[in-house]
Amino acid sequence: MRTFKNNISLTLILAIVFIHFTPVSILGFPLTLAPFAILLFFLTHFKLSIRRKGIYLCMVLIMTPIIIYVAFTMSGVWVEFSKFITTYLLWVYAVLCMVLFLFGRLKMPSDYSKEFTTALLIVVLFSAAQVLFIKLLGSHLLYEPFGDFSYMGGVGINNLVLSHVTRSPGLFLEPSFNALIMFFLVSVVLMKNPRIKGNIMILVLSGIGVLITTSLIGVLSILGLIYFLSLSLMVKKNKVLPYVVVFLSILLAFLILTVYSFDLGRFGEINIEGTSGYWRLIAPFVIISEVLFQHPLGVPFGHMQDFIVPLGLFHGNSVGSTLDNGMFVLFFYFSWFGVFFVLWMLYMFAKAIYRGNTPDVILWWFVIFSLQFSGGIFLPEYLFILLLVVFFNRNFARLEFNRS
Numbered sequence: 001m002r003t004f005k006n007n008i009s010l011t012l013i014l015a016i017v018f019i020h021f022t023p024v025s026i027l028g029f030p031l032t033l034a035p036f037a038i039l040l041f042f043l044t045h046f047k048l049s050i051r052r053k054g055i056y057l058c059m060v061l062i063m064t065p066i067i068i069y070v071a072f073t074m075s076g077v078w079v080e081f082s083k084f085i086t087t088y089l090l091w092v093y094a095v096l097c098m099v100l101f102l103f104g105r106l107k108m109p110s111d112y113s114k115e116f117t118t119a120l121l122i123v124v125l126f127s128a129a130q131v132l133f134i135k136l137l138g139s140h141l142l143y144e145p146f147g148d149f150s151y152m153g154g155v156g157i158n159n160l161v162l163s164h165v166t167r168s169p170g171l172f173l174e175p176s177f178n179a180l181i182m183f184f185l186v187s188v189v190l191m192k193n194p195r196i197k198g199n200i201m202i203l204v205l206s207g208i209g210v211l212i213t214t215s216l217i218g219v220l221s222i223l224g225l226i227y228f229l230s231l232s233l234m235v236k237k238n239k240v241l242p243y244v245v246v247f248l249s250i251l252l253a254f255l256i257l258t259v260y261s262f263d264l265g266r267f268g269e270i271n272i273e274g275t276s277g278y279w280r281l282i283a284p285f286v287i288i289s290e291v292l293f294q295h296p297l298g299v300p301f302g303h304m305q306d307f308i309v310p311l312g313l314f315h316g317n318s319v320g321s322t323l324d325n326g327m328f329v330l331f332f333y334f335s336w337f338g339v340f341f342v343l344w345m346l347y348m349f350a351k352a353i354y355r356g357n358t359p360d361v362i363l364w365w366f367v368i369f370s371l372q373f374s375g376g377i378f379l380p381e382y383l384f385i386l387l388l389v390v391f392f393n394r395n396f397a398r399l400e401f402n403r404s
Contacts (some may be wrong), residue, residue, distance in 0.1 A: 032380065050100060191359050290307075292294060298333050322375060347367055
């Protein structure tokens, strides 16, 4: 039994650290270790049974994109089936996995906190070594460590080393995914022991890691995790103090943004089409407003470029064609249904804070904020870490129940 546990622990660490290792491509689609890791983890941690409401939810979610596709076709808008089916199959796979992890019956509770800490240490140290090799030795040796087996061929060293700023993708495709992995690892560790004081070292380690990636969204994810975790812990002790903290935080943020905007002038670029600020902050709202009022059911899978390109919104020197934010991807494909779903997640997050339920605060903060890292939210690589967060939230809740 001990040998089996050790094998699972080692496999879990390797699956996380090497999630972007791509041994083979099928029909041009890079096949990483993620789908195999998901299957192995499910078979070793779940019983082969599922609650009935999970089956009903699965049917609804699988049918919804088909209804949107049929509605578009009946309205006379041309929809290319080959584009639809590719994304739809990813969606079906994601739905099946999520339903199994949400409604599947757990085997014995498992604690992998040490494994996650080990994985975080490996990821941060390798990221630091990448940057040090360039800064001190002028060597790119550690970039794209998988060589020809890198996910999507890698992004290229020239895109990661700009003037005096060196970005670290670590063992992954890009710096933002590196930061996402760090955010994920610190979240699941804190889920078991949600105390700031008892996790100073893990928070410092993850903080150093996301700074090395220079991912702004990564830095905000860790700061937000600390902030909302502290807020939920306050709720347990005092019902008034958290509201004072929230009010002062909003006031401070407003003052900082005001000073930053008027004194430094950095916010001026968000109104200039083609800039990075415009594409991330303004363009998505333009795109989504078109979807919400022209296509209230949503847009068929696979037709994002066909919809966005004709809008003629510039991203850099060319017309933008994709959405780099998972939340906007949900709004795009599911329109008002996506909006209601995100509002429901925000409600669940607020409720968890109000009740002082720290594991659920961590869960919902991760689910909501992880959507901000990338638009590839249907891909197995993102799905794998999301499923692990869901599993360990259920797992630690069961451990607490058994203790009580």
